[in-house]
Amino acid sequence: MLIVNNLVKKYGKQNAVDDISFELKGGEVVGLLGPNGAGKSTTMKCIVGLLRKSSGEITIGDHHHLSLEAKKMFSYIPETPYVYDMLTVWEHFQFVAQAYHVEDWKEKATELMELFELDDKKDKLGRDLSKGMRQKVSICCALIPDPQVLFFDEPMIGLDPKAIKNTRQIFRKLKEEGKTILVSTHLIDSVESIADRIMILKNGKILGNDTISNLKKQFVQEEGSTLEDLFLELTKDE
Structure with a gap:
């Protein structure tokens, strides 16, 4: 569903994303973890077309990632x-539905x-919404077109505990429907229970890309080790 080959993003002489490759299959939830400045948001913005990649190839559903066909997916x-200051919450949903030519959207928006x-x-x-409310509206707008692939960059930031729980439930439901989800986050606990696979970035490079259990076997030997232990082991300074 998503193929990233040899992605590089340079800022001057520095590689913010340093020649990374990975794939995501349908029905897969993948957590993208890394310390500040690891390249998580840059990777995601290159995939969705908000940043121009320096080199590499990206396809979404066999379409070039910048094509209209890919963007529909x-x-x-x-x-x-980001929300529009002068649109109401309901008008945001209406705007997205019309932009994506979604019919019968009102029932889903109400739910x-x-x-x-x-x-x-x-x-x-x-303009009158709090950051948490803006985040909720943003998530709802993303779900209305019923996309095949969803990219969440720190989706839990600003959400209250109930909204975090509901977002996890949505992830599980989307997975059951065969959707593909890439979640970038600092909140390790929020992704451990839902991710099929974890990718750990540091300095623009992928240090680990596998199931949590396989990564633990590979990098952490202690019994009862957690995803946090694994993350700290892989991202520690040499």
Whole structure:
């Protein structure tokens, strides 16, 4: 569903993303972990076309990642949620539905508003929403077109505990429906219970790309080790 081959993103002489390759299959939830500055957001922005890659090839569903066909297949939820100041919450959903030519969207939008407790914010303008509310609106907007691939960049930041729980439930439901999800996060606990596979980045390079259990066997020998132990072992300074 997603193929990234030899992706490089340079800033001057520095490689923010340093020749990485990976694939994501349908129905797979993959966690992208790494310390600050590891290249997680840069990788994701290159995939969705918000940053111009220096070199490499990216395809989404066998389409070039910048093609209209590819863009119809995915949704992207950025780390800093952006909403339109002068649109209400409901108008955001209407705008997205019309942009993607989604029919019968109102029932799904209503269900999402109930799930994220946005019912009483339906007529509130974007400029008046808190960061957490903006994040909820951003997630709902991403789900309305029913995309095949979803890119979440720090989706839990700013969400309250109930919204985090609901977001995890949505991940599981999307996985059951065969959707492909790439989740970039600092919150290791939030991804451990839902990810089929983990990719760990450091200094723009992939240090590990496998199931959590396989990575633990490979890099951490202690019994009862956690994903956090694995993460700290792989990303420690030499």
